[in-house]
Amino acid sequence: MxxxxxxxxxxxxxxxxxxxxxxxxxxxxxxxxxxxxxxxxxxxxxxxxxxxxxxxxxxxxxxxxxxxxxxxxxxxxxxxxxxxxxxxxxxxxxxxFKEQAYFAVHFVDHAAHNVYKQLGAQLVSLEVGLKSPIAATRFAVFAPNASAVSLIGDFNFWDGRCLPMQKTDFGYWVLVVPGIAAGAKYKYQIKDAAGNSLPHKADPVGFYAEQYPSHTSVVYDHDAYQWQDAKWLKQASKNKYTQAMSIYEVHLGSWKRPDASSGKTYLSYRDLTTDLIPYVKEMGYTHLELLPVSEFPFDGSWGYQPVGLFSPTSRFGTPDDFKYFVDQCHQHGIGVIIDWVPAHFPEDGHGLARFDGTHVYEYEDPRKGWHPDWNSCIYDFGKETVRQFLVANALFWVDKYHIDGLRVDAVASMLYLDYSRDDGEWIPNVDGGNHNYEAISLLQWMNREVYEKFPHAMTIAEESTSFPKVSRPVYEGGLGFGFKWNMGWMHDSLHYIAKDPSYRRFHHNEITFSMVYAFDESFVLPISHDEVVHGKGSLLRKMPGDEWQQAANLRAYAAFMYGHPGKKLNFMGNEIGQANEWNHDSSINWHLLEFEKHQGIQQLYKDLNKLYSSYPALHELDHHHSGFEWIDHGNAEQSILSLLRKSSEQKQKVYCITNFTPVPRDNFLLGVQDLGNYQLVLNTDDKKYWGSGFKVLKKMQALDKPWNNQPYSISLNLPPLASLFIIYKG
Incomplete structure (x- = not known):
């Protein structure tokens, strides 16, 4: 031709x-x-x-x-x-500007962070001997098997003939275009190896993207925003294992919806700065965890089918708006965790699937490259360019958006080749087993990179199996995550609390079993969005009994969670006792706070957060067996659990007692370790929480009477369906 x-x-x-x-x-x-x-x-x-x-x-x-x-x-x-x-x-x-264009690929393979520093649309200044440099944008995209790639956008009327890009030896296509500035809309027109046209593709490393129907990428200037969170970042490197961590999990699109008169579908990032941040601060949460904010095409995926991994969704505003939101969180003492999805991606035509007509990002064989649960593509974790792309993205969010933590979604689906597959539907590894060695090494590399380059940040795994050492360092043979969601505790405890109290004595092991493995990993206890959707009912509606008993069960269970070792996570709506299960198309039922029951539940969560943060015994040794001791875990007949939480060197001791039945217990003996005075610091049956107000002593004196294999004891009245926190005063 x-x-x-x-x-x-x-x-x-x-x-x-x-x-x-x-x-x-x-x-x-x-x-x-x-x-x-x-x-x-x-x-x-x-x-x-x-x-x-x-x-x-x-x-x-x-x-x-x-x-x-x-x-x-x-x-x-x-x-x-x-x-x-x-x-x-x-x-x-x-x-x-041939040399300036080729600069994009000179260093990209040398370190993962170069992916977002070199690829995509990078604003550059061309020093070419004039009085002033020429402002331009350098474009670079990986499409190794394409026969041609053109840059298209508003600047050339989306005409693929105007700006053909140059293919390099590394499979990247490059071009520097003067005059294209921040805000310019663009895509790539790609021809496959046979010269056939593909759907116009958004930039895989695009920093900003429009919504349906265009899904265009937008040139963005990452240097424009001026951060004001230096004080936060300086203190954020404190040991997170010994700090209180109470996480409020939020879906930004449905936490609160704007008034219909506003004409807006969602609150913007800046609206949320005004509404959400003061609420989180008032409630005493230490961290916000956001369901995925990476750009995604379908609202119903909640962000878990991302297309633009490097772009915060424009549903709620610009990238600078999101930076402002994070900045304000930090200035108000709130850490920000985002859900990160490196496991899979959807097939949308403008996205990564068959990017240049071949499987650039996904495994080619559907037995590895197609996810049957989510009808999505699985990244090829063994391909070096894909590994760099994913590790770079993890670093990108911490670097450019000052994110404090990445909660990594669906880790189990990455670790196991036979995840959700029957015999014959998966390919064994080189040793004939079901572990995906490529994904394992990728996760280890990602964790090493994050912790080495950003010591203040953390990674959290959502991993639902007993895969060993998920939250242990790579040098110990672990995956290298900082924390792991305790899915076992979540499922067992919710199964237990859903039982009628009269049957709980037959399921006592379900509420105690988590302590068998509680210190095998650095756990976060989650009551997440997945537990209050798809017919599972809200947390309140999981509880048995009449209206009062449901609320009492929820309060007792919430307090038990705060007494149990491990950091805490609660999905939005749990803290007000929302009756309806979560619906991503509507707001939390804030009107419920007109009623005393829901006011009481909200007040309890506020007080639990304050208690948990204020008492080192409840958080300082969350991940060490020396911070926990059973007082009595065998009282199945009465469905009562009592435990002791201790701070370092046992300087502080807090006793947690939960009565999982509606039967009050007068003169209940609790074994304690020290003579002296004891004080009640929280009672979930208090009237201010919409409890019964059953009379409980607020101050107690230890008796020289051994009990529960302890040298001393205290006598107390134990309210129905209630948890008590009692501190040793000396």
């Missing part, structure tokens, strides 16, 4: 070989070739001197312009003055 035909059909693989300037010093001939669809006349101007060099010529009806000029010295940089049927405009020829 002739060159002009290649250019006309957007099939030119190496435009730098044909377009732009050349200079022959032996003959002093300066040649320029340009491809300018729609142009009628093209003049060349030396940008340093402002002098006209001459005009380019073309064959009649051709968009290919060229000319040779006799010059002693070639211009350092030139521009075109282009006339078409309707206008005249100036254009700095992008094909004179």
């Amino acid at each position: 002739q060159l002009e035909q290649q250019l006309e059909h957007a099939l030119c693989t190496f435009p730098f070989n044909h377009l732009g300037p050349t200079f022959n010093p032996d003959t002093s001939v300066f040649s320029i070739a340009a491809w300018l669809p729609g142009a009628l006349k093209v003049s060349v101007v030396d940008m340093q001197s402002g002098q006209l060099i001459g005009e380019l010529v073309n064959k009649k009806g051709s968009a290919f312009f060229s000319a040779d000029f006799s010059l002693k010295q070639p211009p350092k940089v030139y521009r075109f003055t282009v006339s078409n049927k309707t206008s005249t405009y100036e254009l700095v020829d992008p094909y004179q």
Whole structure:
């Protein structure tokens, strides 16, 4: 195919070989070739001197312009003055910046963070010997098996003929285009190996994207926002294992909806700064965890089918708006965790699936590359470019958005080749087993990179199996996560609390079993969004009994969670006793706070957060067996549990007692370790929590009477369906 035909059909693989300037010093001939669809006349101007060099010529009806000029010295940089049927405009020829374009791929394979520093749309200043540098955008995209890639956007009327990109030896396509600034909309027009057109693709490393129907990428300036959270970042490197961590899990689109009169579908990032941050602060949570904010096409996926991993969703505003939200969280003492989804991605045409007509990002064999549960593609965890892409993305959120933690979704689906697959539907590893060694090594690399480069940050695994050492360092043979969700505790305890109290004595082991493995990992105790959706009912509606008993069960269970070793996570709505299960298309039922029951539940969560943060015994040794001791875990007949939480060196001791039946217990003996005074610091049956107000002593004196294998005891009245926290005062 002739060159002009290649250019006309957007099939030119190496435009730098044909377009732009050349200079022959032996003959002093300066040649320029340009491809300018729609142009009628093209003049060349030396940008340093402002002098006209001459005009380019073309064959009649051709968009290919060229000319040779006799010059002693070639211009350092030139521009075109282009006339078409309707206008005249100036254009700095992008094909004179070959070296600057190739710069994008010189370092990208050397370190993961170079992916987001070199690829995508990078705003650059071209130092070419003029008084002022030329502002431009450098584009680079990985499409190794494409036959041609063109940059399209508003700037060229989405015409794939105008800006063909250059293929490099590494499979990246590059081009530097002067005059394209932040805010410009763009995509890539890609032809597969046979020259067939693919759906226009959004930038895999795009930093900002529009919503349906365009899904266009938008050039974005990461240096424009001025952060004000230096004080937070300085203190954020404190040992997180010994700090209180009470996480409020939030879906930004449904935490609160704007008034219908506003005309808005969602609260923006800045609206949430005004509404959500003060609420989290007032409730005493230490961290916010956001369901995925990476750009995603379908609201019903809640963000767990992401397409733009490097772009915060524009549903709620601009990237700077999201930075402002995180910044304000930090200035108010709140850490920000985001859900991160490296396990899979959807098949949407503008996304990563079969990006250049081949499986660039996903495993080719559907037995590894297709997820049957979520009808989505699975990343090829063994391909180096994919590994760099994912590790870079983890670093990107901590680096550019100051995120404090990544909660990694669906880790189990990554670890096991036979996850949700029957025999014959999966491919064993080289040893014949079901572990995905490629995914395991990827997660280890990601965790090493995050903790080495950003010591203040943390990673948290949602991993639902007993895979060993998930939250242990890589040098110990672990996956390297900082924390792991305790899914076993969540399922067992919810199964237990859903039982009628009269049957709980037959299921006592379910509420105690978690302590068998409580210190095998650094656990977070989650009551997450997954437990209050898809017919599972709200946390309140999981509770048995009448209206009062449901609320009492919830309060007792919540307090038991705060007494149990492990950091805490609660999904939005739990803290007000929402009656309906979560619906992503509507708001939390905030109107329920008109009623005393829900006011009481909310007040309890507020007080539990305060108690948990204020008493080191309840958080300092969350992940060490020396901070916990059973007082009595065998009282199945009465369904009563009592335990002791201790701070380092046993400087503080807090006793937690839960009565999981509606039967009050007068003169109940509790074994204690020390003579002296004891004080009740929280009672979930208190009237301020909509409890019964059963009379309980607030101060107690230890008796010289051994009990529960302890040398002393205290006598107390134990309310129905209630948890008590009692501190040793000395």
